[in-house]
Amino acid sequence: MGIKWDEFFITGDPLILGSQIAILLTMIGAVAGITYLKKWKYLWTEWLTTVDHKKIGIMYIISAVLMFFRGGMDGLLMKAQTSRPEMEFLNSQHYNEIFTTHGVIMILFMAMPFLIGLMNVVIPLQIGARDVAFPQLNALSFWLFFSGAMLFNISFVIGGSPDAGWTSYFPLAGKEFSPGIGNNYYAVALQIAGIGTLMTGINFIVTILKMRTKGMTLMKMPMFTWTTFVTSILIVAAFPIFTVALALMTFDRLYGTHFFTVSGGGMDMLWANLFWLWGHPEVYIVALPAFGIFSEVIATFSRKSLFGYKSMVFSILGIALLSMVVWVHHFYTMGSGPAVNSFFSITTMAIAIPTGVKMFNWLFTMRKGRIKITSAMLWALAFVPCFVIGGVTGVMLAMGAADYQYHNTLFLVAHFHYVLIPGVVFAVFAGLYYWWPKMFGFMLNEKLGKWHFWLFVIGFNVTFMPMFFLGLNGAVRRAYTYSAESGFAPLFMLSAIGSIVLAAGFAVFCYNIYWSIRYADRNISSDPWDARTLEWSTASPVQFYNFAKLPEVKSLDPFWHMKKKNEGLTLHDSEIEEIHMPSNSWVPIYMGVIFGIAGFLLVFEWHIAAAVAGIGIFAGLIIRSFDYNEGFHVSKEEIHRIENAWRKTEGEVHNHVS
Amino acid sequence: MSAKVDTSLPLEYQTEQDRMNILGFWVFLGAEIVLFATLFGVYGVLYERFAGGPTHKDIFVIKDVMIQTVLLLTSSFTMGIAIFEMRRHNLKGLITWLVITLALGAGFLFMEINEFIHYVHEGATMQTSAFLSSLFVLLGTHGAHVTLGIGWATMVIIQLLKRGLTPTTARKTFIIGLYWHFLDVVWIFIFTFVYLKGLVA
Numbered sequence: 084m085g086i087k088w089d090e091f092f093i094t095g096d097p098l099i100l101g102s103q104i105a106i107l108l109t110m111i112g113a114v115a116g117i118t119y120l121k122k123w124k125y126l127w128t129e130w131l132t133t134v135d136h137k138k139i140g141i142m143y144i145i146s147a148v149l150m151f152f153r154g155g156m157d158g159l160l161m162k163a164q165t166s167r168p169e170m171e172f173l174n175s176q177h178y179n180e181i182f183t184t185h186g187v188i189m190i191l192f193m194a195m196p197f198l199i200g201l202m203n204v205v206i207p208l209q210i211g212a213r214d215v216a217f218p219q220l221n222a223l224s225f226w227l228f229f230s231g232a233m234l235f236n237i238s239f240v241i242g243g244s245p246d247a248g249w250t251s252y253f254p255l256a257g258k259e260f261s262p263g264i265g266n267n268y269y270a271v272a273l274q275i276a277g278i279g280t281l282m283t284g285i286n287f288i289v290t291i292l293k294m295r296t297k298g299m300t301l302m303k304m305p306m307f308t309w310t311t312f313v314t315s316i317l318i319v320a321a322f323p324i325f326t327v328a329l330a331l332m333t334f335d336r337l338y339g340t341h342f343f344t345v346s347g348g349g350m351d352m353l354w355a356n357l358f359w360l361w362g363h364p365e366v367y368i369v370a371l372p373a374f375g376i377f378s379e380v381i382a383t384f385s386r387k388s389l390f391g392y393k394s395m396v397f398s399i400l401g402i403a404l405l406s407m408v409v410w411v412h413h414f415y416t417m418g419s420g421p422a423v424n425s426f427f428s429i430t431t432m433a434i435a436i437p438t439g440v441k442m443f444n445w446l447f448t449m450r451k452g453r454i455k456i457t458s459a460m461l462w463a464l465a466f467v468p469c470f471v472i473g474g475v476t477g478v479m480l481a482m483g484a485a486d487y488q489y490h491n492t493l494f495l496v497a498h499f500h501y502v503l504i505p506g507v508v509f510a511v512f513a514g515l516y517y518w519w520p521k522m523f524g525f526m527l528n529e530k531l532g533k534w535h536f537w538l539f540v541i542g543f544n545v546t547f548m549p550m551f552f553l554g555l556n557g558a559v560r561r562a563y564t565y566s567a568e569s570g571f572a573p574l575f576m577l578s579a580i581g582s583i584v585l586a587a588g589f590a591v592f593c594y595n596i597y598w599s600i601r602y603a604d605r606n607i608s609s610d611p612w613d614a615r616t617l618e619w620s621t622a623s624p625v626q627f628y629n630f631a632k633l634p635e636v637k638s639l640d641p642f643w644h645m646k647k648k649n650e651g652l653t654l655h656d657s658e659i660e661e662i663h664m665p666s667n668s669w670v671p672i673y674m675g676v677i678f679g680i681a682g683f684l685l686v687f688e689w690h691i692a693a694a695v696a697g698i699g700i701f702a703g704l705i706i707r708s709f710d711y712n713e714g715f716h717v718s719k720e721e722i723h724r725i726e727n728a729w730r731k732t733e734g735e736v737h738n739h740v741s
Numbered sequence: 742m743s744a745k746v747d748t749s750l751p752l753e754y755q756t757e758q759d760r761m762n763i764l765g766f767w768v769f770l771g772a773e774i775v776l777f778a779t780l781f782g783v784y785g786v787l788y789e790r791f792a793g794g795p796t797h798k799d800i801f802v803i804k805d806v807m808i809q810t811v812l813l814l815t816s817s818f819t820m821g822i823a824i825f826e827m828r829r830h831n832l833k834g835l836i837t838w839l840v841i842t843l844a845l846g847a848g849f850l851f852m853e854i855n856e857f858i859h860y861v862h863e864g865a866t867m868q869t870s871a872f873l874s875s876l877f878v879l880l881g882t883h884g885a886h887v888t889l890g891i892g893w894a895t896m897v898i899i900q901l902l903k904r905g906l907t908p909t910t911a912r913k914t915f916i917i918g919l920y921w922h923f924l925d926v927v928w929i930f931i932f933t934f935v936y937l938k939g940l941v942a
Contacts, residue, residue: 216761217761217765286765293757293760320771321775324779334867334874334878339867340878341792341870342874346792347871348787348872350871353783357779701892708896708897711909
């Protein structure tokens with residue numbers, strides 16, 4: 084393969100030229116700013132090489148917010164293009180690229196890292212642990228995700244974006260119909276990020292199984308921990324399928340094999356099956372942790388224990404199990420036959436049962452509760468009706484026969500946005516408002532939070548509700564324009580206006596972060612919400628070793644009971660012992676960089692250079708294998724000093740809840 | 742950490758971190774099972790799509806496959822002896838049996854590469870048909886795992902030579918042992934569902 088320099092930079096499009104200049108200026112600005120402020124050493128030692136789960140979680144969340152911006156811009160561009168009939172803002176190719184990257188980025192580089200970020204911050208604290216089971220592997224997971232995300236994102240300025248949809252169905256995604264390198268980005272960048280996700284799944288399974296503090300049985304785990312645990316199992320069960328599918332795609336595109344190409348005996352439906360065998364569980368990989376967040380938020384702000392805890396646990400397990408046996412509902416119309424379609428119809432509809440159980444549990448948790456309407460709680464409240472709309476339209480789509488009418492229309496697009504936005508985005512916002520003081524020691528502004536909430540929720544409904552009707556009237560998805568005679572114009576315009584309101588909500592959210600960093604009150608207690616679970620029994624922001632003394636758990640909502648009975652809140656000097664912590668490491672970020680370089684070279688099919696970079700990957704593995712750094716010990720004096728500072732008492736360390 | 746060893750536990754299970762590493766590796770093997778199951782599924786779908794190219798019977802050489810199988814199964818057995826020697830705190834025995842295991846693994850790999858060269862000479866390349874694409878990728882993935890295992894175990898042997906038998910090196914050795922046995926199990930499935938099935942079809 085010769086080097087194709089002429090395909091390197093994308094030229095000739097003013098939007099992309101603008102992006103190229105903006106990216107360049109941002110990079111120069113960032114480098115100059117950090118140099119001017121002399122923050123390189125701080126950045127390196129405190130963040131880039133960190134193995135602290137809380138900092139890794141924050142880095143995940145920052146990346147996810149940036150990706151939300153990118154994916155949201157894609158969404159706005161699509162809405163601008165379809166706002167009027169026969170619009171010529173984007174051409175069809177550009178539109179194809181934008182809906183592809185919108186889908187991939189929102190699911191894999193926004194929703195997943197946002198949730199994994201919150202898991203990283205919260206899970207070790209909720210189970211009373213000092214870190215995850217494999218801190219360095221955790222950092223590696225982050226850097227692989229970040230590397231994959233960056234690789235995917237540069238595609239639109241260097242070499243061209245993938246354009247075969249986020250599902251990348253064959254034969255469209257094959258070399259024959261997508262001859263450029265755009266779809267190589269899809270195969271390689273998702274592979275790198277996927278490896279990171281798999282490692283996260285393994286890490287959290289072991290963390291939750293082995294690192295729970297004394298007394299925390301499985302049935303005393305907070306609901307977010309439960310959902311994270313089940314999600315991790317789903318990750319380990321589903322992601323290797325995607326790994327294989329992407330590898331086979333890479334072989335087909337780069338080395339001329341015949342897995343999915345119809346010539347040479349391959350099967351395009353094999354891709355569809357493999358993709359959705361991973362892709363459907365993936366929907367629940369992002370939905371389940373979100374359900375966990377709502378459970379925590381609703382219980383805290385209803386000031387009651389979660390209603391029907393056991394049925395919640397069993398419904399999570401039921402949903403996880405069912406999620407693995409519904410994948411064919413993504414291609415009812417592709418000739419599976421009535422028997423197969425019926426089976427998948429029934430399993431799909433069955434998911435509504437455990438989900439309904441959860442809905443009623445949340446409602447009953449609120450019943451007779453003393454509800455506090457905070458920003459976090461508002462998101463949870465709005466989630467219930469919005470998600471029900473998504474769920475009910477989901478049951479409509481689940482009927483195989485009826486799906487022949489809905490499939491490939493905007494009805495479907497509206498349905499999954501009604502599931503994913505309330506079910507995931509509302510949840511990460513709820514979680515962020517809720518756990519923000521835990522991460523940073525101050526709150527996000529509640530008033531701005533409510534502006535953010537109302538703009539976003541109204542904008543969301545105005546954007547996606549018209550799409551149900553457009554879809555029923557026959558407006559197809561992925562079409563870049565439509566004729567004036569179709570009569571779709573008013574609803575498309577309404578939807579476009581909604582997306583602007585939605586974007587305004589996001590802008591307020593960003594402004595809220597900025598405002599709160601600058602002006603928010605730092606003098607808040609470690610437990611500002613009067614919460615129920617263990618993460619609130621320690622300082623805000625959390626000291627790097629999490630707990631001076633690991634807490635002991637006797638019941639569900641342990642911190643709530645500790646406060647009620649006033650026990651376990653005091654730390655005696657005699658109880659302080661040395662704490663062992665892992666050391667920082669440069670290997671994870673090195674691995675992220677080298678994976679990114681190797682991936683980039685592979686995308687351009689520069690095989691020899693990619694192989695040379697591949698040696699760098701093995702060098703990293705060998706360095707890690709020979710690394711015997713055993714970490715360090717935190718002295719009693721230092722723990723004493725840190726605990727005294729936040730418990731705000733002289734001498735003896737005291738009760739911290741006033 | 743190595744100062745106080747609890748003799749009621751094997752060396753590799755001494756610390757909480759070691760126990761977690763081993764459990765984590767079991768979970769990873771679960772993911773590997775899914776990975777290979779998917780590849781077997783793909784092979785199962787494509788295994789009769791010859792597209793006018795060579796079929797199983799045209800290319801499989803049962804004698805070579807038998808030699809490969811014997812080499813790999815024996816290497817799993819010798820890996821078992823190596824771990825047994827580790828439990829007896831016999832460092833020399835452990836390293837000797839590890840080296841024998843790797844030699845057998847290298848023999849397997851040599852046979853497999855020859856097999857691939859033979860296929861290509863017969864005109865059976867990865868690009869010929871869907872059947873051959875899936876065959877090469879399934880066998881190749883297993884072969885790549887064996888290659889990685891040889892490199893990895895070599896690193897562990899170097900550490901055993903440098904540091905002796907400590908809880909940490911014991912844990913590393915135990916984990917590479919699990920990995921090696923796993924590759925053997927996968928081979929049994931390949932032997933059955935690829936070669937035997939192909940020859941009787």
